Amino acid sequence: MSEKIKYEMEFPIHASPALLYQYISTPSGMQEWYADNVNSRGENFTFIWEGSEEEAILYGKKKGELIRFQWLEDEGTDYYFEMRIQVDEITKDVSIMVTDFAEDDEVEEGKLLWENMISNLKQILGSV
Template sequence: MSKHLFTADFEINASAKMLFPYLNTPSGLAQWMADDVNVNEDKVYNFIWDDEDHLAKMVSHRTNQYVKFEFISDNEEDKDDASYFELRLETNDLTQSTFIKISDYSDMNDTEELMDLWESLVENLKETVGG
């Protein structure tokens, strides 16, 4: 099954410095993105949605700018073409507005459904941070 890259931008009324802990820490992510998020001693994150575990590694990050999580799969095909999501914070220098840019690379190819999902998650984040 081929993968699909979904991207979207959402404006958030909060600074990148304030938002970043909600993007890169298990406790921050658990407040808006998943039912729960844990990290083990090997720095493998466990995103729990609907009582299902989804293991991921933080493969790259830059403080107050972005974080990228790549999902771990037992499937050989997925190891060469792993699903991931990236959360990037960008500030418009003119308006001083902060945007979260989401890149979601997965088997899910229903763009409308993905937009609804991420809109809902970002609304959770906005409620959490007051933005």
């Protein structure tokens, strides 16, 4: 397996953290913007896009704050993807922080994918 690079992105989003958490942590919420279909059995999540399936394990979560998954193919590594809700203490502005890993030549593609998906999420939340 080749080495993956960690990258982080920040997306300002106009939504309450509680509502946002529902969309990033539940199968019903995630299938509105992240994948065509999302199923979960306990810690195991299956994400389905146009007929292709990827399995991930719920790797960690903090209620109302963050959710972290690890793709099954990355099991035994330090690779994961995480969505964290950040609230500015002073302005109360809400952002979603995405952390992900990709191979060197796939980082730009990964970032574009996240931009598109977060853009879908913002539309659903009416936060454009």
